[in-house]
Amino acid sequence: FLDMDKFKLLNDTLGHHHGDIMLVEVANRLKFSVREADSVARIGGDEFVLLLEKVGESINEASQKAALVAEKIRAALAVPYHILNHVHHSTPSIGVRLFGADDNSVEDLLKHADAAMYEAKNGGRNQVRFFDPDLQKVLESRAAMEADLRRALDAGQLQLHYQPQCDVERRVIGVEALIRWLHPERGLIPPLEFIPIAEESSLILDIGCWVLNTACRQLAEWQKQPSMRHLQVAINVSAHQFNTHDFIKSVQTAISAHGVDATALKLELTETVIVNDVEAVKAKMLVLKAFGVKLSLDDFGTGYSSLAYLKQLPLDQLKIDRSFVRDIATDPSDEVMVKAIIDMANNFHLQVIAEGVETGEQLNFLKLHGCEAFQGYLFGRPVPASDLNFMVEG
Ligand code: C2E
Ligand code: CA
Ligand code: CA
Ligand code: CA
Structure with a gap:
């Protein structure tokens, strides 16, 4: 789960097409950060979901690889955007969830990735966070x-x-x-x-x-x-x-x-x-x-x-x-x-x-x-x- 902070779609507001250009630029950076077989989806505004399949053979290997990829994406997106003579900065927050034994539905998977993303935001943005079972407690305390x-x-x-x-x-x-x-x-x-x-x-x-x-x-x-x-x-x-x-x-x-x-x-x-x-x-x-x-x-x-x-x-x-x-x-x-x-x-x-x-x-x-x-x-x-x-x- 990925949320771009300060990613203002500036369309029209500046009289140009800053928003569209920035969106294309973000999409490009995402595309170059993942493999051909992976999926990248924009779910609205400045939020994206990335689905990486078969990241590793074991849980350990998968979490290490996922951490590497997420960090690579974060770094790629944090580079300033030069758009029509303006420089825009963004601080993406990324939440990661491995599809493992604990999530038995896609809804859980997304919910947990989303919760991890909120932790990344609350932790000061421009960060990658994995879903932590302790977060389950956060979800319960919200209830x-x-x-x-x-x-x-x-x-x-x-x-x-x-x-x-x-x-x-x-x-x-x-x-x-x-x-x-x-x-x-x-x-x-x-x-x-x-x-x-x-x-x-x-x-x-x-x-x-x-x-x-x-x-x-x-x-x-x-x-x-x-x-x-x-x-x-x-x-x-x-x-x-x-x-x-x-x-x-x-x-x-x-x-x-x-x-x-x-x-x-x-x-x-x-x-x-x-x-x-x-x-x-x-x-x-x-x-x-x-x-x-x-x-x-x-x-x-x-x-x-x-x-x-x-x-x-x-x-x-x-x-x-x-x-x-x-x-x-x-x-x-x-x-x-x-x-x-x-x-x-x-x-x-x-x-x-x-x-x-x-x-x-x-x-x-x-x-x-x-x-x-x-x-x-x-x-x-x-x-x-x-x-x-x-x-x-x-
Ligand atoms: P706040 O009072 O802490 O409210 C935060 C947000 O809660 C509001 O942001 C609004 O989105 C939501 N909210 C508050 N009351 C209601 C409500 O009755 N119904 C619903 N649905 N949502 C509500 P918003 O609208 O941008 O309000 C301005 C915020 O900025 C307020 O925070 C206000 O206290 C704060 N603020 C005002 N002047 C200043 C300032 O000079 N400096 C700073 N740092 N904050 C300021
Ligand atoms: Ca946002
Ligand atoms: Ca406001
Ligand atoms: Ca208001």
């Missing part, structure tokens, strides 16, 4: 966490914090609702530790519904307060949730149940929403737009997004991912990327907001290139609703 999380939802242990979004004058124009889990023993658990687990089951739908209703209840409160009634509230919607049949209905129900002005509600969607059926996604978006709801494309630039798709979608906003903002002052390719995103947003008459703004230097760069909305620690961290009043009223 336990899922059960815990379901109870947490019922027991009211989930909370929303709100992070300010500001304009060029540093006025708070809106907030993003970000979920937290207040665990009785472990304290405040950040979403990246439990949302991915929830995403693997229908739990994400229940959580998503809770978020929608909790944010609308809060929005209704704010809309009663003169100093807060101008705020936009953005919530994160998982692709899984967006693609359910009753998503539209759940949004409509939340809006009317809490009596909120829907034009203040913004949904942050990621590119994963639109990889499938663009027409269906577009139709859904148009219904939401008709309610007055705003749509923002989150984590923009990190996935496979083709401009051809984007142009068709009724979006209001593009959100520049914080991985680009972080390095704008030091990484020339991120600088190019950020400029391109802002230009593109302007051409499409989309508002652009940058997330993860931490320094005055980053802010100045963004302002200079025409970005007009910002979110990040420079303006304020996510806080409970009650603490937000002070930030807005100054």
